[in-house]
Amino acid sequence: MPTIQPIDILVVGAGPAGSRAAAAAAREGAAALLVDTKSRIGEQPHCGEYVPARLFAEANLDRSTAMQPVDYMETRVVGSRQPSLEVRSDSPGNDGCSKRTTEPDPTVKETLTVTTSSFPGFIIDRVRFDRDLARAAAAQGATVLCSTRLVRREHDAWILKSGKDEMTVTPRFVIAADGAASTVAALLGLAPPDYLRGVQAEVPLTRPLKGTLIFLDRDFVGGYGWLFPKGATANVGLGVAVAHDAHPGALLEELLGRLLQEGLISPGKLARSSGLIPVSGMRPELTRGNVILCGDAAGLTHPITGAGIPQAIFSGDLAGRYAVEALRKGNQQPLDEYGEEVRSWYGGVIGHAAAKRGVMMQLWRHEDFPRVCEETWIGFKGYKSRVSGGKRRSRG
Ligand SMILES: Cc1cc2nc3c(=O)[nH]c(=O)nc-3n(C[C@H](O)[C@H](O)[C@H](O)COP(=O)(O)OP(=O)(O)OC[C@H]3O[C@@H](n4cnc5c(N)ncnc54)[C@H](O)[C@@H]3O)c2cc1C
Incomplete structure (x- = not known):
């Protein structure tokens, strides 16, 4: 020593x-x-x-540690569509939000809602x-x-x-x-x-992407999934609340399987990692x-x-x-x-x-999961709505 x-x-x-x-x-x-x-x-x-551009x-x-810039964040609310559940889309305002719906199929997970927002940053x-x-x-x-x-x-x-x-x-x-x-x-x-357990794999992309993808899925209890592109590969991962005893490794494999099927990624993994998020x-x-x-x-x-x-x-x-x-x-x-x-x-x-997290966790099992996401995820306008006692300031 x-x-x-x-x-x-x-x-x-x-x-x-x-x-x-x-x-x-x-x-x-x-x-x-x-x-x-x-x-x-x-x-x-x-x-x-991911880090914000500023x-x-x-x-x-x-800046030499920046591997690629990203411009936007596409948020997908994913789930099995309930027959009674109306499909929602974040209304396309003048801020670049887009709208898309898919055909109902109650047996498989599909994208229920998509919204795209500006999200300038870099993957480092x-x-x-x-x-x-x-x-x-x-x-x-x-x-x-x-x-x-x-x-x-x-x-x-x-x-x-x-x-x-x-x-x-x-x-x-x-x-x-x-x-x-x-x-x-x-x-x-x-x-x-309280912690989220984050798990991630670096995987090959089939084509370059200019934005990040976010997956809000009821199975990712208290957390979410992500795909952050860095040139020819991407970090694909998800976080789930430790207290909920989920199996993040199995959920990650399932997410990777969906992305493979969609043709976004190729088979194989270049790296795996996991960690706690307070x-x-x-x-x-x-x-x-x-x-x-x-x-x-x-x-x-x-x-x-x-x-x-x-x-x-x-x-x-x-x-x-x-x-x-x-x-x-x-x-x-x-x-x-x-x-x-x-x-x-x-x-x-x-x-x-x-405060938003408190609301999200309370409503996680609510039947209208897309609605819960619209109120609590940063990509939706509803995130800005005040929760009693919540205050907002800059520099996050
Ligand atoms: C899966 C996952 C994905 C994430 N993605 C992002 C992202 O895209 N963008 C983002 O902004 N944030 C992300 N985060 C969060 C981000 O990684 C952390 O907020 C950030 O690293 C915090 O920096 P820090 O210096 O406080 O702690 P850390 O980066 O965790 O550094 C702490 C250091 O302390 C050392 N250490 C711990 N205990 C001891 C000890 N007893 N003695 C000596 N050394 C010790 C550790 O080895 C470590 O090097 C992610 C986190 C996880 C888990």
Whole structure:
């Protein structure tokens, strides 16, 4: 185990949140240590790899990790049509929404509703994306250690493990950027959130696609399926609520079978991955003592879409900056300001999504599933309707 100089800030987790936090802290002159349990940072990403187009400019990121642009999101509500169920289509307004219906056949799953909305973004190479961010942190002067896991805490001491070796560090501040199943949050005694289990395969496409496809299917309880194109291949995946004991692997095979039959994809898989997506919304506590939570560890993932890369990046930036301010001031007051700033950025948009999720889960088994989707999925106009107590803000 290498000898570590005394450190100011320990950053746990070198995903987008942690690497940006460590870079921000080191840039301001703090001695920052960034650790990740992975042997190669960025490897085995569990991610659809979609980011909004504006992210590169807003976060000052190199565009070379973008594999392909996408313009739109086609949302398909999928199911077995009930004889009594009227087919719905999102009415085509002047915003590019389209309309299509299919012949009824109650024995097979079919598309009940389709709507298309503008969804400018990029499908990125997430391995390179995460590794580039960790390299940027190192370039700013942070010490980056792979194969190093936070295992426990003993009062002010945090115990890291690499292989059989243990190392104790006593940082002034700790940034929890260790993702959905945060060890730091568990060590602080914070309750785990509700999760979706996401499973995904990279598969060959039969033709290039310029947009993303979303599949809303009653069998994908509390979640949805996706196809995100990246040149000659696509990430096809789905998320289902862990609490509902679904079998995401089997559901993914079924989805892949339908896409194969439709002629969108070719047989074979280039990669498989799975991971947890926290969907309870922002944690009530974003800091505790000398610890700051950011990214997925802070519950900043969108409770309906599961997207969390932009929030991880921006909250990581803020966590690093406020930790340094706290170091300079010699007190923890800047940590409260961190919480307030994150809430002012994301409280509205995540709060609204969490409220919509509550409605969605309550109505999941409602006979008119397309109607439920129209009220709760971001591709439909009904998503914007207010749920009592829900507030909305920008920057999601
Ligand atoms: C299947 C799936 C698809 C997704 N698709 C998208 C998408 O298309 N677009 C989008 O915006 N978001 C997507 N997300 C969500 C997105 O991946 C996360 O929101 C994002 O990665 C959060 O970044 P983070 O830095 O907070 O955490 P992470 O990226 O999860 O990074 C946390 C890091 O902490 C490390 N770590 C964990 N515990 C420890 C420990 N004890 N000690 C040391 N290191 C530790 C992990 O190895 C990991 O590298 C998806 C998630 C899943 C599961």
